[in-house]
Amino acid sequence: xxxxxxVNIVGNPNVGxxxxxxxxxxxxxxxxxxxAQTTRHRIMGIVNTDDMQIVYSDTPGxxxxxxxxxxxxxxxxxxxxxxxxxxxxxxxxxxxxTKNQSFLDKVAQETVPVLVVINKIDLLQGQEALxxxxxxxxxxxxxxxxxxxxxxYKFNLDYLLKRIxxxxxxxxxxxxxxxxxxxxxxxxxxxxxREKILLTYDKEIPYACEVAVEQxxxxxxxxxxxxVIYVERDSQKGIxxxxxxxxxxxxxxxxRKDIEAFFDKKVFLELYVKVEKDWRSRENKLKGFGYMPx
Ligand SMILES: Nc1nc2c(ncn2[C@@H]2O[C@H](COP(=O)(O)OP(=O)(O)OP(=O)(O)O)[C@@H](O)[C@H]2O)c(=O)[nH]1
Ligand SMILES: [Mg+2]
Numbered sequence: 189x190x191x192x193x194x195v196n197i198v199g200n201p202n203v204g205x206x207x208x209x210x211x212x213x214x215x216x217x218x219x220x221x222x223x224a225q226t227t228r229h230r231i232m233g234i235v236n237t238d239d240m241q242i243v244y245s246d247t248p249g250x251x252x253x254x255x256x257x258x259x260x261x262x263x264x265x266x267x268x269x270x271x272x273x274x275x276x277x278x279x280x281x282x283x284x285x286t287k288n289q290s291f292l293d294k295v296a297q298e299t300v301p302v303l304v305v306i307n308k309i310d311l312l313q314g315q316e317a318l319x320x321x322x323x324x325x326x327x328x329x330x331x332x333x334x335x336x337x338x339x340x341y342k343f344n345l346d347y348l349l350k351r352i353x354x355x356x357x358x359x360x361x362x363x364x365x366x367x368x369x370x371x372x373x374x375x376x377x378x379x380x381x382r383e384k385i386l387l388t389y390d391k392e393i394p395y396a397c398e399v400a401v402e403q404x405x406x407x408x409x410x411x412x413x414x415x416v417i418y419v420e421r422d423s424q425k426g427i428x429x430x431x432x433x434x435x436x437x438x439x440x441x442x443x444r445k446d447i448e449a450f451f452d453k454k455v456f457l458e459l460y461v462k463v464e465k466d467w468r469s470r471e472n473k474l475k476g477f478g479y480m481p482x
Contacts, residue, residue, distance in 0.1 A: 193273030201249025
């Protein structure tokens with residue numbers, strides 16, 4: 189009997205959803221940074237064995253939208269409540285459990301199994317603090333199972349995986365049995381560049397940036413990539429480029445290394461910066477960037 193299903197990962201920003209998915213899949217699919225709102229899309233990571241296909245979905249952290257891009261991000265998170273076979277509600281040992289009560293209310297109404305994954309337990313000292321946190325979550329979501337883990341240090345993930353395998357419904361596979369993700373190669377290029385932007389710039393800059401791959405050419409022995417970083421205003425363009433081009437050069441160098449590792453090939457990366465006024469608030473731009481259906 190073959191088992192397959194959607195294991196959707198939701199939760200507030202920065203709790204470690206992407207770290208958890210990457211650890212469960214064993215590949216670097218989602219980008220991870222210490223900044224909130226790192227993930228902007230719903231990204232699938234697929235694990236295949238002979239008799240099983242687990243389709244994980246990483247989603248953006250749940251937030252109150254302030255502009256159209258964030259509305260799309262919230263839509264991705266909410267879509268994961270609708271089509272899950274198993275829901276992983278990720279929290280950590282830092283946030284207040286009731287931080288986002290309205291989303292929790294929706295999780296409480298789930299008819300599929302819900303696993304509350306308390307992440308980052310490596311940060312806790314002593315068993316008592318953890319026990320009381322587990323107790324608190326059991327009160328908040330009585331039907332759910334509470335599983336403490338450390339996604340980064342891979343603590344207790346074997347138990348979490350065991351429960352996922354047990355709960356997975358009988359079903360034929362949804363994707364090819366050699367598929368790793370639902371996203372094309374170019375997507376991972378834009379994500380790697382975005383990760384380096386999040387690491388390089390402060391404050392609002394990373395949030396005002398979007399990356400598009402304009403050219404992706406496999407040449408003999410290497411990949412030639414041309415990508416554009418879109419910002420919302422002229423002043424941001426100057427900051428992204430930096431003095432004498434230094435900041436952009438740094439982003440390009442860091443990204444190229446990771447893209448080479450991702451494709452296991454030499455990469456020639458050209459980066460340009462362009463202004464696309466207020467793109468985060470414009471529907472047609474968000475469609476073009478893949479945040480909304482065309
Ligand atoms: N100490 C500790 N840190 C962790 C753990 N898992 C993730 N982190 C860190 O938490 C931060 C956020 O991790 P992400 O995986 O990007 O979190 P996320 O929930 O996907 O965040 P968004 O995409 O912004 O919603 C990063 O700095 C991670 O390194 C863990 O088990 N222990
Ligand atoms: Mg994430």
